[in-house]
Amino acid sequence: MRTVLAGVLVCAVVASCVARPEWQGPLPVRNQHPAQLTVMHMAPASAGVLAAGKASARLDAAYSSLFLDGASPDASFFMDGEYLRVAASVRVGLGRGLEVSTELPFAHTTGGFLDSFIIDYHDAFGLPDQDRKTFPQDQFDIVATQGPNEVFRVDRDSFELLDVPVQVGVAIVEPGLERIGVKVRGGVELPTGDDERGYGSGQLDASAGVVLEYRMATVAWYGHAQHTFAGTPDPASRAGFHFADVTSAGLGVELPFASDVHGFVQIEWETSTLRNLDLQVTSRDQVLLWAGARWHVTPHVGLEVGLGEDLQVLVSPDFTGWLGMVWQ
Numbered sequence: 001m002r003t004v005l006a007g008v009l010v011c012a013v014v015a016s017c018v019a020r021p022e023w024q025g026p027l028p029v030r031n032q033h034p035a036q037l038t039v040m041h042m043a044p045a046s047a048g049v050l051a052a053g054k055a056s057a058r059l060d061a062a063y064s065s066l067f068l069d070g071a072s073p074d075a076s077f078f079m080d081g082e083y084l085r086v087a088a089s090v091r092v093g094l095g096r097g098l099e100v101s102t103e104l105p106f107a108h109t110t111g112g113f114l115d116s117f118i119i120d121y122h123d124a125f126g127l128p129d130q131d132r133k134t135f136p137q138d139q140f141d142i143v144a145t146q147g148p149n150e151v152f153r154v155d156r157d158s159f160e161l162l163d164v165p166v167q168v169g170v171a172i173v174e175p176g177l178e179r180i181g182v183k184v185r186g187g188v189e190l191p192t193g194d195d196e197r198g199y200g201s202g203q204l205d206a207s208a209g210v211v212l213e214y215r216m217a218t219v220a221w222y223g224h225a226q227h228t229f230a231g232t233p234d235p236a237s238r239a240g241f242h243f244a245d246v247t248s249a250g251l252g253v254e255l256p257f258a259s260d261v262h263g264f265v266q267i268e269w270e271t272s273t274l275r276n277l278d279l280q281v282t283s284r285d286q287v288l289l290w291a292g293a294r295w296h297v298t299p300h301v302g303l304e305v306g307l308g309e310d311l312q313v314l315v316s317p318d319f320t321g322w323l324g325m326v327w328q
Contacts, residue, residue, distance in 0.1 A: 082112025203231025
């Protein structure tokens with residue numbers, strides 16, 4: 001954490017060299033824990049909305065290495081594998097401070113290739129790895145049990161549709177220099193993913209939240225908070241298990257290194273939807289730290305890179321790489 005804070009300080013000094021930056025909004029990243037992916041999540045965003053008739057389109061890819069292992073006399077959870085989530089999204093301004101957006105996400109799950117790298121990385125920095133090196137490498141298995149029943153499982157698949165979210169944003173106060181911008185937003189997530197195989201909730205999720213933005217002369221700050229009423233997949237319902245609602249909050253900073261290159265440091269906390277399983281590895285809140293950058297190749301096209309790391313041990317994905325392209 002001290003290293004991260006020192007890095008933010010250096011970035012802030014560099015950013016102070018850019019006069020009148022054009023603020024672009026945070027990276028729309030999220031937790032890649034497979035159970036959390038079944039619950040609707042509204043990504044970090046700017047408090048501003050698009051003007052009437054304006055549109056923005058995105059193509060994002062996030063790749064995570066996953067490993068968790070925990071058991072008690074009454075429950076167990078095991079997760080080993082790698083997860084790719086790819087999504088295409090569009091956002092349209094409706095006028096009068098309104099905008100609407102939707103996303104088409106897909107998943108690819110595999111045993112992957114990162115296990116050896118992650119083990120060496122943990123050893124080099126003295127990080128806990130839950131004896132990961134004692135398990136076979138590059139395997140895929142994600143399953144949660146309560147008593148004799150499976151309550152959540154992800155079947156390995158090369159290409160699987162996930163639940164499709166639709167959300168609406170309403171600008172309450174437009175962001176501006178030394179002024180706090182405010183946007184409220186809400187939406188639903190359509191149960192298009194296969195909940196029997198671990199790729200959806202099987203029900204209509206609903207979410208509501210608020211976005212804040214504060215622009216200084218050379219730095220912009222973003223905050224958000226939200227609550228999602230989570231649906232419970234059919235396999236869990238049949239076993240008498242209930243997926244818990246998820247509350248999340250995040251804070252981010254945008255640092256302009258140059259007129260067309262901006263850096264980002266973001267952190268997000270969220271509650272676990274599997275906390276009713278009553279295991280340490282499924283009950284603890286999840287906290288992820290992100291660092292990345294956006295390069296505007298042209299005034300209308302931006303390319304994004306980012307890295308995500310869990311700050312709460314024995315909970316979240318070990319490591320997530322992010323790539324994105326945005327057109328506006």
